[in-house]
Amino acid sequence: MIRSRTVIVRYTTSQRVNHWINAICFTLMVLSGLSMFHPIMFWLSNLFGGGQWTRAVHPWIGCVLMVSYIGMIVQFWRANLWHSEDNTWMKSVAAVVEDDEERIPPVGHNNAGQKLVFWAMTLLIPTLFLTGLVIWEVYFGEATPIPVQRAAVLIHSTAAFLAIIIWIVHVYAGIWVRHSMRAMTQGYVTPGWAWRHHRKWLRELAADPNDKTAIRKRP
Amino acid sequence: MSDLQSQDYIRRSASTMTPPSARNAEQQVAKLIDVSRCIGCKACQSACMEWNDLRQEIGHFEGSYQNPNDLSPDVWTLMKFAEYENEQGNLEWLIRKDGCMHCEDPGCLKACPAPGAIVQYANGIVDFISDKCIGCGYCVKGCPFDVPRISKKDHKSYKCTLCSDRVSVGLEPACVKACPTGAIMFGTKTDMTAWAGERIVDLKSRGFENAGLYDPQAVGGTHVMYVLHHADKPELYSGLPAHPRISAAVEAWKGIAKPLAMVGIALAAVVGFFHYIVKGPNEVTEEDEAQGERVLEEETENTP
Numbered sequence: 001m002i003r004s005r006t007v008i009v010r011y012t013t014s015q016r017v018n019h020w021i022n023a024i025c026f027t028l029m030v031l032s033g034l035s036m037f038h039p040i041m042f043w044l045s046n047l048f049g050g051g052q053w054t055r056a057v058h059p060w061i062g063c064v065l066m067v068s069y070i071g072m073i074v075q076f077w078r079a080n081l082w083h084s085e086d087n088t089w090m091k092s093v094a095a096v097v098e099d100d101e102e103r104i105p106p107v108g109h110n111n112a113g114q115k116l117v118f119w120a121m122t123l124l125i126p127t128l129f130l131t132g133l134v135i136w137e138v139y140f141g142e143a144t145p146i147p148v149q150r151a152a153v154l155i156h157s158t159a160a161f162l163a164i165i166i167w168i169v170h171v172y173a174g175i176w177v178r179h180s181m182r183a184m185t186q187g188y189v190t191p192g193w194a195w196r197h198h199r200k201w202l203r204e205l206a207a208d209p210n211d212k213t214a215i216r217k218r219p
Numbered sequence: 220m221s222d223l224q225s226q227d228y229i230r231r232s233a234s235t236m237t238p239p240s241a242r243n244a245e246q247q248v249a250k251l252i253d254v255s256r257c258i259g260c261k262a263c264q265s266a267c268m269e270w271n272d273l274r275q276e277i278g279h280f281e282g283s284y285q286n287p288n289d290l291s292p293d294v295w296t297l298m299k300f301a302e303y304e305n306e307q308g309n310l311e312w313l314i315r316k317d318g319c320m321h322c323e324d325p326g327c328l329k330a331c332p333a334p335g336a337i338v339q340y341a342n343g344i345v346d347f348i349s350d351k352c353i354g355c356g357y358c359v360k361g362c363p364f365d366v367p368r369i370s371k372k373d374h375k376s377y378k379c380t381l382c383s384d385r386v387s388v389g390l391e392p393a394c395v396k397a398c399p400t401g402a403i404m405f406g407t408k409t410d411m412t413a414w415a416g417e418r419i420v421d422l423k424s425r426g427f428e429n430a431g432l433y434d435p436q437a438v439g440g441t442h443v444m445y446v447l448h449h450a451d452k453p454e455l456y457s458g459l460p461a462h463p464r465i466s467a468a469v470e471a472w473k474g475i476a477k478p479l480a481m482v483g484i485a486l487a488a489v490v491g492f493f494h495y496i497v498k499g500p501n502e503v504t505e506e507d508e509a510q511g512e513r514v515l516e517e518e519t520e521n522t523p
Contacts, residue, residue, distance in 0.1 A: 006515060036332045036355060038477050039233035051333050051353035052374060099498050137356030137369055150360045150468040157472055161480040165487050172491035177501045191511025192503040206515050215515065 007188040008205065009214045016187055018071045025065035026167060032058040033160055059136045066129040073122055079109045080119065085200075086112035106199035117170050124163045131156040188216065230339035232331035238338070245341040249408035250381065250392060251415055252316050253446040254456065255422055255430070256402035259284065259298055259314040266397030267296045270382065290317065292370035295379040296394060299457035315445065315456040316394070316403065319366045319379035321345045323439030326465040327378075329473050330361025343408065343442040344381045352376050361473075363438060363463035381442065411444060418446045437464035 011019070032054045035044035045054040088105045089096075089112040095103035096113070110118070134144050134152035144152070174180045177197060183189045194202035205214055227245060228238035268274065275293040278286070284300045296318035303311045325345045328337040336351035337358065347358075347367075354374030358367040367376045382392035390396075391405040404411060415432045422430035431450025434440050445459070453459040 006512070036353075038481055039235055039332070039334055040481070042233060042332070042334055045353075051351070055353040055355045056374075097494070099501055135356065135360075137354060137359075138371075138374070141356050141359070141369060146360060146365060147466070147468075149356075150466045150472075153357070153360055154468045154472045154476070157476055157480070161476075161483065164484055168484070168487040168491060172494070176491075176495060176498070179503065190503065190508060191515050192505075192508030193511070195511035195514060196503050196507040202511060202514055206517070 005218055007190055007216055007218045008194055008202070009187055009216060010183040010189045010194075011187050013187065015075050016184060018068060018075060019184055022065065022068045022072055025061050025068055026163075028061050029058065029065060030160075030164055030167065032061070037157060037160070056138070059132055059138075062129060062132050066125065069121065069125045072118075076118060080115040082112075082115060082119075083108075086115060089113075101196065106203075107197065107201065108204065109198060109201045111198070113169075113173070117166055120166050121163065124159045124166070127159045128156060128163065131159065188218075225338070225340060227341040228338050229341050230325070230328055231335050232328045232337040233334040238335075240341070243341045247341075247343045247408040248381075248386060248405065248442060249343070249411040250321075250395065250443045251404040251406075251411040251446065252443065253402045253404070253415075253418055254313065254315055255418070255427070255446060255448050256400050257298075257314050257316065258400055258402075259300065259312070260399060261298050262397040262399055263316055263394035263403060264294075264296055264298055266393040267379075270385070270393035271295065271380075290366065290368055290378075292368045292372075292375075292377040294368075295319070295377065301455060301457045303455050311448075313449075313456050315459060317366075317457065319345065319381070319443065320364050320438075320463075321379075321381055321442035322363070323441065324465070326361035326363050326438070326469060327358035327367055327376075328361070329465060330357040330469055332357055340383065342386065344383045344386065345442075346380055346383045347376055347378060349375045349377070361465060361469050363460060363465060379443075408440075408442065415444060415446050422446070422448055433459070435460075435463045437462060 031044045032048055034041040035048075035051075035054055036042075036058070042051070045051045048054040048057055085105060085108070089107065092104050093113070096111075131152040133140055135149055135156060174184070179189060179193050180197075183193075191202065194205070226239040227242040228240050229243070231238035273293045273295065275287050275291055278288065280286075281288055285298065287294050287297065290297050296316055299315045299317045301313040301315070303313050305311050321344055323343065325337070325339060328339060328345060331337045332355060333351050333353045336348055336353070337345065338348060339345045352375045354369055354376065356369050356376070358376050359365075359369065367378045369376050382390070382394075385392060392403075395403045395405040404414060406414075412432065412434070419430045419432060427448040429451040430446070430448050433445035433447050433450060433453055445453075445456075447453060447456065447459075449455050453461050
């Protein structure tokens with residue numbers, strides 16, 4: 001394999017730091033949340049120092065996650081605006097899963113799947129945050145009537161389930177598409193990676209003289 | 220209550236295994252509260268405080284005999300005073316001893332996520348095993364009677380134990396022992412139901428034609444039952460629910476949602492894994508790199 005001499009910056013340092021704060025918080029939320037959702041997962045509460053600790057720490061991590069995700073929205077909303085080409089991509093989703101490059105239309109900075117992950121989380125995380133506040137026993141246990149709390153806990157669980165499924169898809173895509181992980185850990189991709197997965201973005205980048213700052217020598 | 224080597228569990232919260240249940244020949248017990256014989260003396264409330272060593276912080280007078288105002292982590296039973304003006308325009312003072320109903324199908328136990336924090340013994344008593352409680356407040360959402368209260372000091376949930384410690388050694392609950400009029404009776408559920416029947420016949424003969432037993436079947440019956448003079452309108456007694464049942468939201472959350480979500484999550488992970496096994500990693504080829512480099516160079520030349 002040719003070792004490309006030039007690389008392209010895909011994620012800035014602040015985007016990466018933000019993403020990984022998000023990722024750590026989300027993972028901790030999944031582990032602690034599942035331990036309080038299903039008895040076969042209760043052992044996960046040991047990771048947090050027991051049931052009482054899990055119950056106490058889960059909402060606080062949730063607050064950090066909410067703040068962190070607002071940062072994500074600020075940094076990524078523009079790259080995730082939905083365009084007509086995204087509908088075309090959605091129609092070729094079978095080809096994406098099949099890894100049949102020829103039948104996938106050229107993709108900009110993000111493909112429609114990535115955009116869906118972004119917008120789904122943009123909907124789900126605030127939902128989880130708000131319903132989570134309602135069932136935060138220590139501070140808001142008496143703030144709402146019990147029927148409201150019952151609805152909140154059901155919505156909270158459902159939203160969490162959906163978020164976990166999306167999270168699994170997201171993580172798997174990052175593992176399957178080689179060197180995506182490097183984009184989010186070290187920030188850069190090779191021109192070949194951009195050509196293969198985000199061809200339209202690569203062309204836009206190369207054509208735009210203002211975007212030349214994104215093209216660097218390999219670290 | 221503490222867990223004294225109980226081998227008579229019929230239900231245990233957040234447990235997928237059968238709990239130790241060999242000692243199951245116990246009779247089902249019940250406390251019968253005959254509201255028509257209650258004089259509102261609060262001896263039961265005092266006895267509960269005394270036996271369980273509970274002391275509620277002294278509050279304020281709120282214009283009612285009801286004192287304290289509500290159940291709390293330190294108030295497990297409470298005389299609730301309701302003033303009701305009947306059809307004849309007469310005042311009826313309806314006094315009901317409130318507290319845990321010890322449901323046969325307990326909503327608190329169903330909602331509890333901490334293994335063994337809520338148990339039900341073979342005699343029907345629903346008990347909180349406090350050292351296993353995590354203080355999440357799910358029991359509050361599960362309960363159809365708004366009974367459990369979470370302490371702000373130790374973040375544990377508390378409620379009436381039906382004096383499970385006394386009952387387990389053959390004594391009646393403290394409130395029963397203290398009641399001076401025999402309004403609170405304790406025994407097997409069969410005996411209490413039969414005794415309630417006699418009381419209802421008596422009440423009906425004295426003009427309370429709607430007298431009846433409160434033993435709501437939607438929660439499988441309760442191990443604390445009331446004889447009410449107005450059994451057709453239990454709400455009169457400080458909001459005793461007419462049709463208590465575990466909320467549909469709680470049933471869904473603790474029923475179908477649990478296995479469905481776990482299977483869904485596992486399936487997503489397994490599908491991902493086997494996709495990788497079948498397709499392998501999505502690698503950038505040498506051809507891709509050459510094409511990528513070409514685009515960068517060409518476009519860079521074309522733009523000033």
